[in-house]
Amino acid sequence: MIKLWNYFRSGTSHRVRIALNFKGVEWQYQPLNFLTQQHKEKAYLDLNPQGLAPAIEIDGAVLFQSPAIIEYLEERFPEPPLLPGDAISRAKVRAMAMLIGCDIHPLNNLRVLNEVKALTGQDAPPLDWIAHWVAEGFSALETLLSRDDSRHPDVCFGTTPGLVECYLIPQVYAANRFKVDMTPYPLIRQIDQACSKLAAFQKAHPDIQPDAPGK
Template structure:
């Protein structure tokens, strides 16, 4: 199993967490977005969008981190990323979707590059943009976590799962974009709990072979 990814990519980060939680062996293939390596014809032949992550196993090529993570959950169901109860599974998926659908797409690299180069925004404008959408999502997530009686040390219950992988990767991005996390004690508590687990430590951007 090979995973084409970039150390600072939030989607790559969440996938690395899941791979580690599953205890899987995989090879790290760096795609340096800073050097525009994702536009290389050889990589775009694998992933026409030129996005990371991309997972390769034999002749199978998988793109889009939500699809890859769901595939991993179905193929390697132990340990599970989702609870048994259908209602609980929907709640956990919704927490993940706040990040995956509503926060991350608005502050990923291609959007920020458009702000910088096409709209001529300076770094203060870029940080303000990122902060706006991260805060909007985190405000909702904080309320959802606070109101959930099944919240434990993690987003749901006492074991790390799907929502934690999404959340921790987004918290990492929030820090990079200088977002004040003080208003989000429940989010910070989950992040701190996860920071004590090797699956999360090993997946952190600073611990990847292409990190500088």
């Protein structure tokens, strides 16, 4: 059985949950409590020396780094595909995913926010900082989406959801949680709405995971 070590609210965990559900494979939820720093305990560091979520046990191996995990899932379970059939399209899709995964998420990750709070001496999450990086990334993505008149309006590329939505939906969830103004991004909002009706995304939603408050 595939085991995913993750935290309900972690965007990188959320990505992998979507990909696993999308592929229709069975997997087991292994909670990592960030509040008690479980991800920094030796038992987890033995699996992932970075002490970051997620990690996955699959096919006798332990993998970490969500992009590497998702690419493995794509190779191991080719249907339904997360990536399009031709190389140029795949590069375009990966670029949109990386726009989020490399250039928004890492700047707003928990450990970075904690460092910003420490440097600025504030207690509350630095909402301006968070909104700045979301706005920079989402503006570029919104422009890309507006230029592509061949895509279905419910997805970022082509006619079905795939890799980009694995990255985008968790980032929109985080943006909403931190009260980022989403009104400038109607195309992104439409895609988020459309994905919220699909089972793979519903089952991956942070609020219904076993370690979410009230579960």
